[in-house]
Amino acid sequence: MMRRSFKFIVLVALMSSLAVPAPAQKKNARIDVAEALKGYFKPVSTPSAEPDAEGFIRRWMILEPISKPNPSNRVFTDSYTREQLSKEYFPGQLSVLPKDGDKVKVTMEYQPPVNLNSNRPAMQPQREQPKFVKATLTWHALDSDHFFVKLFRFATGLDKDRYGVIFWTVTVINCEQDIENVRLAVGSNKAARWWVNGQEVLLLAGDRHMGVDSAVSDRITLRKGKNVLRGVTMNGPGMSEFCARFIDDTGSPVTNFTISCN
């Protein structure tokens, strides 16, 4: 008698879960990250990594996207970019060194789920009064399969908002000695701000696309020991991605460091 009741309860529970439509941001959904991001990312499984042969940094802590709808990509002027990427989206956003699975509670603008049956990305309607929702976002420790970090596929693989979003990324650069006169070289789709050891080194504005070494910082020093490289990337409708490396005065990649998540 007990077994039949148990089976019935399980059956009801299963049928209930199937009947409930999945919201845009799944709460507490257990996703096989490796499977979801296959072809673009792998979960970090080693204590440290190295830049690839061309110096690109592939190991990142990436926070699930914060919804920030933009009606078009033409709004990304210097001042708009700086204004939007200076807001506090979560406490400690400029200092955190998260671990894989750490969670962050945010309040963000609501956007309806994307209509995947449409031929074109959904253009967000103009809202006089944006509606805000609360969400819990997770940090993921990932190695990109490519020289670039395809934030768009990170979002779609994890079934998150894909357009009109902000991605926070952070990684740690470990040096055996000071490395002077290097520049951070970033290609980005789209607008972004980047910091090294808490100092802003790059502001990328405009309706830009990812080009290797598209924007390059002033000369900086990577100091012996740990250096925190943090970036926040914002996009409207379209692909979101970036690539980042350090180059020397001759434009050649700097590769004599390791990368870790903390």
Place this chain on the structure above:
Amino acid sequence: MYHWVKTIFCLVSASLLSLQSFAAGEEGRAELGDYFTPATVQNASPDAEGFIRRWTLLEPIAKDFSSNSMLTDSYLSEAMSETYFKDQFTTLPADGERVRCGKSTLLWHALDSKKFFVNLLRFAEGYGKAYFQQMYWAVTIIDCEEDIENVRLAGGVNSGAVWYLNGEEVLRLTNDRDLVVDDCMSQRLTLKKGRNVLRGAVFNGQGMATFCLRFVDESGRPVTGYTLPSVLPNKKK
């Protein structure tokens, strides 16, 4: 018979006289023979690049221009409207033929240039004549087996010149020019079957006096399919 003997005698004499003028001079000193050979021996052709080397040249006539910059269109028109000697636009002179030009008697000389260009300064110098501020008349005969159409007369000169084909002006080179192959071109012409007469006058003030002439086709390639007949002494043709 006597007529032919006389002709041969004149031919040989003229050749011998010409050869005297063509003897090589002392070392380092250029002589006529370095630039020309007599043109009385046999028919010639244009050279492999089409340049016409056979010319009957008149000893130079003094002109009044002090600088080659004066060789403008209007100066040349005016110069060519003057009469220097009888039948100057129609004569087909024989080698050694004389003309009266003002108070002077000038000789025609039938010559083959050793170079693609005709060095008039060395011509004048070789015959002991003045060579600066002079006008040089030149005539040659072109014999064609068939009409040769759509050719252009291509000329270079130091310094100015006017050229006539079969009595019509076809090419004028003005101002202080330097000798450049194919510098100026006539309009399209026809070398007619049979005899054609190419005649001109070259003007030079100071410096070197030279000219070069050839016919080229529509592609700029030299035309060579014609003959430059020999020039008998003292006989009009």
Place this chain on the structure above:
Amino acid sequence: MKKNALTALAALFLSVVAFAQTGSPYIHDPSTVVECDGKYYTFGTGSGGLISEDGWNWHDGAVRPGGGVAPDAIKIGDRYLVVYASSDRSNNLRYHSRVYAMWNKTLDPASPDFAFSEPVDIGGSNGYEDCDGIDPGLMMGPDGRLWLVYGTYFGYLRVVELSPETAEPVGEPVNVALSCEAGEMMYHDGWYYLLATHGTCCSGVNSTYEIIVGRSKSPTGPYVDNVGRDMIHGGGRLLLASEPRRIGAGHFGRFIVGEGIEKMSFHFEGDLDRSGRSVLAMRALMWKNGWPVAGEPWQDGTYSLVSERRGYALELAVNNVPMAGGMRGFFRGSGGDAVVSLEDQKLEDVIGTWPDGEISLRIGPELFRPHQRWEISEVPEAGGYIGGAYCKIVIAGTGRALAATAERELTTVPEFTGAPEQLWRIDRLTDGTYRIMPKFVPGTRQELVLVSVGDSTPSLGVFDPDSDNSKWNLVKH
């Protein structure tokens, strides 16, 4: 009224004169410009010649004994070889001309080492032959062999090899060209080039002087032009003739500034802005499809500075203010509206959005907007360099000036003050692009130039002639 008119006239005079070698660059038949101990020298027909401390401002003072015509000069090892020619017009031998060679350890007449050796006859014409042995030109080939070319319109130009130790001839001269003078040879990328001058000399503003060129795989020819004509046939491709206000280019000389940067020196027979006198001139020397090409004289004006790396324009790092008038729909007409011409975005439309103080720079897509429009103009009192005067580069319509920083980066200062880090040297490279270099970078003696370090990021770096990162194009508005 009179004072204003005079001021205007003076300004006009200065603005015109600034586009030419300054000072007193009066010379005829200048030799190749030679550098000696940081100064530049050129010798001319007659006696003496010109000296310049910076390559831009010239004055009398060079000393060359012997008189004669059309000298040339070259540095060989630690010595200078100077050649010139003179003619014996006696006995009616109008073209009896000889080339003479002299050596000196320095060209600086103030130096204790200044002493020309006795001139030595190294060739010429005997007065009878088809050659007038003047207008000598010297070239050191890539293999260390020394060559002399000489001759004028009277007959042939000739080439003969000389000993680089004694300058005496080591072979027989070879005829290489006809109908020209002022010969000079140079070597580039497997070819020997014969430069010569056509046209009427010595006629001032009526001269038809022009510089022509042919090339050969051998220093003794045949030299052939761009349509396959031998220079023995009077051939030659035009390098430079006249420019507006400057008539009759002749007597070519080559000056190599560095890899990828070359200049040509010559004279104009008549400079209309200098009483029609014969003057020294210099232009950039470029190479295109195996032929030398003369650069144009500098013109002040409004330009975009476009990176050769990416084709993006140097711009202030300010908001790109959109213009009114976006896309008007696909495949539709004007909807009944008349088609009108839209005005460019004006400076006053956007300058209010720019911050005060220094503004940094980036490189962005060229939209011909006010923050991308640069007025580049010579600063006469700032001096110059070989072939040009220092310029200021300011945002058009403002005094905001491009400047180098002590961090070896770039900035713009609100107003141009004439400080050396705000002065720019602009050299046309042999490939037609430009090298743009500050006169001074605070805190370093290193020679740095404007570079693209990223598609969107300019900086200062070491010049690399083989890298498009070091090169720019100037697009005139």
